[in-house]
Amino acid sequence: MPVLYECFRxxxxxxxxxxxxxxxxxxxxxxPTAIRSYRxxxxxxxxxxxxxxxxxxxxxxxxxxxxLIARYAPERVFKYVFVVVAWSAAARLLFGKDTWRFGNxxxxxxxxxxxxxxxxxxSTLMGIGGGVFSNLLMTFYGRPIHQSIxxxxxxxxxxxxxxxxxxxxxxxxxxxxFPDVLALQMPFALGYVSVIGALLVIPASLLVAPFGVRxxxxxxxxxxxxxFAIYLLTMGARFVVALVYA
Numbered sequence: 724m725p726v727l728y729e730c731f732r733x734x735x736x737x738x739x740x741x742x743x744x745x746x747x748x749x750x751x752x753x754x755p756t757a758i759r760s761y762r763x764x765x766x767x768x769x770x771x772x773x774x775x776x777x778x779x780x781x782x783x784x785x786x787x788x789x790x791l792i793a794r795y796a797p798e799r800v801f802k803y804v805f806v807v808v809a810w811s812a813a814a815r816l817l818f819g820k821d822t823w824r825f826g827n828x829x830x831x832x833x834x835x836x837x838x839x840x841x842x843x844x845x846s847t848l849m850g851i852g853g854g855v856f857s858n859l860l861m862t863f864y865g866r867p868i869h870q871s872i873x874x875x876x877x878x879x880x881x882x883x884x885x886x887x888x889x890x891x892x893x894x895x896x897x898x899x900x901f902p903d904v905l906a907l908q909m910p911f912a913l914g915y916v917s918v919i920g921a922l923l924v925i926p927a928s929l930l931v932a933p934f935g936v937r938x939x940x941x942x943x944x945x946x947x948x949x950x951f952a953i954y955l956l957t958m959g960a961r962f963v964v965a966l967v968y969a
Contacts, residue, residue, distance in 0.1 A: 724749055724805070724850055725961035727920060734906035740897060740915070742798040744907075746850030747890025747915035750883045753852045756928040757879035763936040764873035771870060774829065774861070775877045778839035782853070782881050785843020790889025792848060793915065802962045804848045809959035812855045816952035825863045842878065847886045852879025855955065868944055890915040 727745040736744055764770050792800075815823075829835060838860055846853040854875035861871035894915030901907045911919045939947060 725958055727917075727924075728961065728965070730920065731906060731917070735904055736906050737901055737904065739798050740894070740901060740904075740907065742801040743793050743890065743894060743915040744897070744912070744917055746793070746801060746848070747887060747894065748917040748920045749850035750847070750886040750890060751916050751921040752924050752928055753879050753883035754887060755925055756932050757852055757876055757883055759929055760932045760936055761876040761880055763933050764876050767873070767936075767940065769870050769873035769940075770877055771861075771866070771874045772877070774857075774874050775881065777835055778842065778878065779881055781836040781839030782843035782878065783885055785840040785845075786847045786882055786885045786889060788840075789844045789847025790886065790893050792844075793890060794893035799966065801848055802966050804845065806959045806962050806966070808845055808849060808855060809955040812859055813952040813955040813959070815859055816948040816955075819862075823863065824865055827865050829861065829864045829866070843882060846878075846882045847889065850886075852876070853882045854879065858951070868947055869940060872939055872947070887916055 724745055727748055728741060731741045731744055761770070842853050842856040842860070845856060849855075852875065854872065857875040857878050858868065858871040861874065862868055891914035895913070897907050897912055897914055906912065906917065911917060942950065
């Protein structure tokens with residue numbers, strides 16, 4: 724996300740379109756990457772497919788809600804959501820204890836559907852595959868972080884495809900609203916999805932996805948938590964700077 728944000732800034736994308744364009748493009752990039760990552764995790768037997776089944780519809784509803792918000796919300800909303808959620812998740816990973824739990828296993832009641840809706844909604848507003856939220860929720864219910872990360876790859880597939888379509892709708896026709904901006908002219912952008920941006924990043928993402936799976940499974944639980952937390956803190960910091968100096 725921060726890399727896309729900088730690229731679009733250099734390309735002259737207007738501030739009001741820059742953040743949603745980053746998010747929509749990020750969701751499009753996630754689609755093939757998540758599919759490959761999910762298959763790699765599935766081959767290792769670490770994916771909880773029951774969680775995917777129970778969250779599929781609530782997540783879809785949340786994604787639709789996030790896409791509607793993206794069509795009308797000011798760009799600062801996306802940055803605030805990103806920073807608050809990313810840094811909250813990082814704090815939980817760095818300072819949380821195994822005794823901090825909502826329960827010993829994921830709930831079987833309608834609360835699970837509410838969780839799914841929130842995961843879909845916030846992931847769509849942040850341009851991520853849902854791993855931040857699903858990892859937090861699953862670990863709060865006693866699930867191992869390796870299983871949480873593996874399952875989040877499947878959730879990323881459920882979120883990214885309808886999410887990218889939703890951002891095409893949310894920004895359509897963005898190139899007509901900003902006709903002088905080359906980065907938003909066809910065929911470079913479909914709504915809030917930069918086609919050329921996605922095509923440039925997807926090959927590298929596909930190449931490193933299996934490597935990322937191997938690294939995740941090779942790391943200890945604590946090392947994985949710290950690494951993920953640093954990643955979230957770094958991304959959040961970039962958008963704090965953007966908010967302060969906007």
